Amino acid sequence: MVNKIFLIMAVIGVPLSVIGSLLHFPTIIMFVIYCLTIIALAGFMGRATESLAVVAGERIGGLLNATFGNAVELIISIFSLKAGLVGVVLASLTGSVLGNLLLVAGLSFFVGGVRYKRQKFNVYDARHNSGLLVFAVIVAFVIPEVFTQGMGEGHKLALSSGISIILILLYLAALFFKLVTHRGVYQSTSEGASEHEEVAEWGMGKALAVLLIATLAVAYVSEKLVHTFAEVAETFGWSELFIGVIIVAIVGNAAEHASAIIMAYKNKMGVAVEIAVGSTLQVAMFVAPVLVLISLFFEKSMPLVFTMPELISMVTAVLLTIAIANDGETNWFEGATLLAAYMIMGIGFYLL
Template sequence: MNRIFFIVVLAGVPLSVIGRLLHWPEVIMFAVYCLTIIALAGYMGRATESLAVVAGPRVGGLLNATFGNAVELIISIFALKAGLIGVVLASLTGSVLGNLLLVAGLSFFVGGLKYKRQEFSVYDARHNSGLLIFAVVVAFVIPEIFSMDMDETKTLNLSIGISVILILLYLAALFFKLVTHRGVYKHKTDEAGHDEEAEWSAKKALLILLLATAAVAYVSESLVHTFEAVGERFGWSELFIGVIIVAIVGNAAEHASAIIMAYKNKMNVAVEIAVGSTLQVAMFVAPVLVLISLLFTKKMPLVFTVPELISMITAVLLTISITNDGDTNWFEGATLLAAYLIMGIGFYLL
């Protein structure tokens, strides 16, 4: 698999540059861009695994989520610049659904096929549950409800205020987990894997992460320009492209890494990637995009459509009910995947 990724990266990156300069058919380039991003995500996953061995599961998972979401942030900024507000909001929805249902679901399912039971920190699970409810059920629902009796200016001001609060609380959550309460809530699986040797040194892993992220950013920017042509060719709506396509491709790094970690029974890292990435999207990426949109002609309020909102709330509640016991198996993974498929069909038919 590593050799295949190497070949795809070696061919995909130059083809992405050449195809864009020579204006090759956008539908063909869409496939090239997607495959290249997924291959680059493989390298990001290996680099993150090395860092997780050196720095521990929390820091490793946080780094993976950050670098993975940096890709989506860049895609969304270019989409905002192009005025594609609907695609950006849909991709944020897709990230939440993809991480909680697809990434976590595949991780639990693949890991569960190898191990009868897989355990992870129940303390982290309960801590993340509260933040998920706050970020999605509270911070995303309030603008939706209050905006019904507000004009566009007041709705945007409300979104800005909520965005600032979300960013501050997210930074406080990182400070809580990594500084003031680091090591306070230990789980027996936190000690596992400490004798394992990292594939790459910390410096090499960080360098590969940075290079891969830079390459993904370039390819992702090109990918945005193919959405309209691909949508017309396959009959995909703007909502479906954002929720399913952009979210899956933009979060390819997390998908690959979390599944690899779960297969190796490193569930703390896998859960930190899936849930931690969701929290980062909801509490940092989304509010940052609201603030960045102020620099463009078309501003983005933090107001989702009703199907997007209901889907995210459902995903949060289902994930909390499954992960709160700190224990999982393949059937729980299959349940999350089934929920993702149901929502995917719904967004396709909208």
């Protein structure tokens, strides 16, 4: 039933998004249409991810979902950088980290925990990801803020470019470690037992095709949605920082949000965590550095320097997530704790 609703919403929403943008429908109406269309497309991405997780395994399924989901945000951010909106891009990167670690993981833990009292995932992956989170967010994001005090713009960009290259290389090394040299080495004894009994809804080829087409459609609709934010913000009294940290981040990662929650509801917590945490790592260690390097070719470059509220929020989110998820088990109360932290930060950014 839900799949049919998503199909109807997507079939109606995508053409309506194109027609509405060409005929200049009222902005508030288009804002609602764009949001509903992205939610519908996210449903298809969730089904494709589930099929890939059955066929290719939890790690690869979660990685593919995070990659396709972050491709949308990367596209939106490149358009924003081209327009010179460096502050919005940095805020949206902050929002992605907070959204994935607190909102996505929180909702996944909460929804899954309501249905199952205890949900487990690979504790070795949790500890591996914890170290990467500390490095990517606390080391690579805080260090530039400390060292760039009093620096000129040229030195700031040089430091940011150097850090970006190191982050990208380490991220590629982490993928090689998890998927090649140490694949299956740190595998739980119970992990993978249900995957062999399950039949994928779609084959590998169809799932990848659906994921690709849905991602392209989401990218188009999301890019149009960005242009509605100014008027919507003025109507509702939202600030530019709030739009970047909360609104752009939620919309840009809508597909991942839906997929992770669906996986958690079906007790596939390994995939849900891989999407939430894996997406955060990809944003911090790949998307952000790539945007820094791409910005060098634009009129206004983007140093990897965040504001103090953004930095403190990201560091807090990382430490809280590590404290909660490092034991490889979750429940609904831990999810509620993450959601509460997200709400507190959301209020802070709204009033800032």
